[in-house]
Amino acid sequence: MNLLATQKCIEIRQEIGWTEKRTIETSFEMKLFDHQLTVKDDVYPLTAIFDISYRKKPEKGAMGFLYLHTSRGVRTYYIKEDANLLVTAYKKLKSERPELR
Incomplete structure (x- = not known):
């Protein structure tokens, strides 16, 4: 299994204490391999992925969204962070392998 690209994703959780509400951000990696994509404990075979897209404002630190279109x-x-490297790697892989089209 060759690692082709990674994308840092953010998980947002809110906790409510006695006198305050806290927003907690934790990060995890989305990893694109030559036969699958992994996100935390989820594994998606590339044949189950139809597309990967994202939307993010250009400001530094702005929150964006990455969309994983699957079966x-x-x-x-x-x-x-910008997801262009992950999206480009996926589209290149998809164009090179007919079974992914």
Whole structure:
């Protein structure tokens, strides 16, 4: 398995204490391999992925969204970094392998 690209994603959780509400951000990696994409404990074979797209404002630190279009529906992930490398690597892989089209 060759690692082709990674994307840092953000998980946002809110906790409510006695006197305050806290927003907690934790990060995890989305990893694109030559036969699958992994996100935390989820594994998606590339044949189950239809497309990967993202939308992010250009401001530094702005929150964006990465959309993973799969046979199990569209999964949305928060991102703070540009996802162009991941999307480009996926589209290149898709164009080179007919079974992914």
